[in-house]
Amino acid sequence: MNIKKFILLTTVLVLVASCNSGDRGQLVGVKGKKWHPEKPYGMTLVPGGAFIMGKSDDDIAGVQDAPTKTATVRAFYMDETEITNSEYRSFVYWVRDSILRLNLAEMADLEGKTPGSGDIGEFAYLDSNPDDLNAYESYMLNTYGNEQRKINHDADLIFDTDEYPDELYAEVMDNMYLPLEESYNGQRTWDVKQFKFQYTYMDIERAAKDRNLKRSDVIIKEEIEVYPDTTAWIRDFAYSYNEPMHNDYFWHSAYDDYPVVGVSWKQAQAFCQWRTLKHNGFQKSKGKQPINAYRLPSEAEWEYAARGGLQGGTYPWGGPYAKNDRGCFMANFKPLRGDYAADQALYTVEADAYDPNDFNLYNMAGNVSEWVNGSYDPGSYEYSSTINPNVNDPNNARKVVRGGSWKDVAYFLQVSSRDYEYADSARSYIGFRTVQDYMGTEVTKNAATN
Template identity: 25%
Template sequence: MKILFTKTALALAAACALVSSCSKPPASQKTGLVYNNKNNGGYERYRQTHPAPGPGLVPIEGGTFVMGGSADQDVTYDYNNVRRRVTVPSFYMDETEVANQDWLDYLHWLSITFPQDRELYYNALPDTLVWRKPLSYNDPYVDNYLRHPAFQDYPVVGVSWDQAQDYCAWRTDRTNENILRETGRLVTWKDQNAKGKKGGGAAAANGSSQPFNTDIYLNGQIKGAGVDGKKMLPNLSPNAAAGTGKNAKAVRPVRMEDGILKQAYRLPSEAEWEYAALALAGNTQFENIDDGKMYSWNGMGVRSAKSKTRGLILANFKRGAGDNMGVGGYLNDKADITAPVRTYPPNDFGLYQMSGNVNEWVQDTYRQTSFEEFEDFNPFRGNQYTNKRLADPSKGLYAKDKYGKPIKDPARSNKKMKYADYLALQQGQDPNTVNSAPAQPAPANGAQAAPGTPANAATTKAAVASLVKDSGKKYDPDFRGEKDTVSTALYGTTSLVNDHSKVYKGGSWNDLAFWMNPATRRFMDEDESSAEVGFRCAMTLVGAPEVYPNGKPHYPVKKPKPFKAK
């Protein structure tokens, strides 16, 4: 009994010590100030997290690989697959291609949120006429492929690069809005719908006629009565006014520092896409790659070697002239045109159809010599740097367009500007700078106006002159032609390549096996589309790059010693 009592006492003492240590509030390592205490200024420390991927995404652990290395031939004689070792940071990628149902969700939201804006809806429609061929009877696909429920889980096609960009932006805002409403940081969908607002909460996210936008929300421009949820985060700042929370306690919107909102959905870069398609992580042990790949699966062939599926083709592609599906009675790849997005085995990253089915848009602007010229860490060609325009510099409010999105202007400097120059540039657009926008009059409907009046032109010109003096030349925010070895004036004139030429990869249902090699690359103008081209989204992974740490050696991360004031 005595031994049992002693063990119990020791266990209770250990538990008390653990609780005591855990209950001790965190403090700054550099000043000793206690965090999350409204009495000392409200310094906040946020729980360090490794955020989960957004809906539809899977994690891709990055690393080094030889870009262009899987190509074994150059049948087009383009010489655009020059091998180069690069490093791709970890990121998230869609498990599947974006399907017709996903696009119909997008169209439905546009129709209920902007019911009178026929132009917006029309511009978002895929070009279903891509199915028409002069010597083929494909007209049934024109009417049925996008909207008939038989095709709802087939990849959307006829979508241009520009349309894919708009979808990514829409998906970002809808995902983050849903997170905020489901967790009570904004008015819930049910309560929003109960207010009788049009669209059941899809529109009027900030009490106006404009829908939710992530950038506008993070800038503190979507909050207040009728907008704030019942589970808003406490505002510990001593300057915070009594809010709308329970017992009138000061509350605040979610911040980026909280780690609650997701990063923006976007198209993957060409390097990310090729790295994810190869999925060499499945062939790697202790940094040694056991075997390379020609496709997104192992082996040199295109047929399954497993006993249950032996002989079946592993992707949806064209085996040869006039053979898109095999022989009647035993259709080998089970598809004539596209196939459902989860058909065929996924690769070692868990991604479906990275070879075949449809080619996929990537973010990069095409150059034949891209592999030779871009950086070896996170390589990308296509940077066009922008800044969000301020409607009221004194309050830091962003200017919005009629759809509630921030207006973005070309960046004016490659470094942090002096505050006086920054204010001057925000107060008006300089007519002498590249891609500058003309001044716009204030709208009559009460929406925030774009800055820029003739009265401040001299101030703005002086600010630009100051920047030019510091750098020696005007700053150009368009880096798509970085390190081009020929005159950019020739692009689009002597060749089909220009700054609007975008890369697509992966091969399609109507392509031969050569194009399923992840290193192959083609291009098309950003506003064109095809029945053989679709897309999938990606998302930046923030924080530690290791996705699968279990069973691997690590250096321990030591905690700092607590400071005690004497």
């Protein structure tokens, strides 16, 4: 071939390739899906910024536990209220129904039942008919086995005993309840010990500190019982009659909008994982990008949010008093010498009771104390970073709780006060709220006020 013709042909091919790609040969980068920040339902945006964290010098005892330091946190979304009974019940029911569907699918598979027969076969695994699988699903099933089997979430579960489709279905349902000899008042009760949520996560901090670890070494698997410990209402207070709260507080609709309690730190972590899974499932169904994970706030994030932009305030409303100018209490706590009802509440109140702070966050002081994603160490303020400070040692079972509760005196309502409980403990006065990292143009408190 003539050398001039070869050069001309090469030039034409390059031009055609450039025109087809639309970038004219320039470095424009790989574009992802269109994305716009979306405020999660029930959350408010807390703009990032710096604040004075810790106790003032006049609190001699407290300053040993929380010495003053300047800290900066990035922007994040935070639940406007504590997670309510109604919201947590949706988690419990999802876990219950998923386990029930799995048990039904296992029974159908054992008995060789398939959809179309009007019996338990309607709940068979989606791969019970190989012809319904695409190439990827078929490959994953053949390569990895039962771990890739898909539960049928389309068939409606049947809870009315008069409508059970067959005896196999009745047998599976019967095994989800406590035995008859453990029932009373003619009611069968769910065996809540079976309500276990399994999830995996990556311990990124451990992976970053030890580069010799394999990826499989930092993938952590957890299995958590999700039902709240309702007996906490009785165990927390000796020689006290609190059986009505034990019997009704979590499941009765009268308490739907009250904060969930009796939830351990580990259960709160599991809820965050489930909420992320639920939201990302919707995102995937709509062809949208996944959202940032829901999680517990760090101790610094919690205090920054509780202050509501007020530097040096004692309480979320400023202070230094727990009453307003009309003599009304500003939060739900234990005023005076045990006069619990003086603040218009004996136990907890609705999660959106009392006035919110300037970030539109309710009950950051009082009502229930809140788990945060941090381990309690009296000296942690001394060595933690000044940007997004957080100390969470997996070997330290003492986890920080903040905000004070309906049974606490005013001191624990102060935004700088620290307390702790063990990660596997559940209390009638500890709940939680979640946060989500903000993505997009950085929003700071300083920028918001300029």
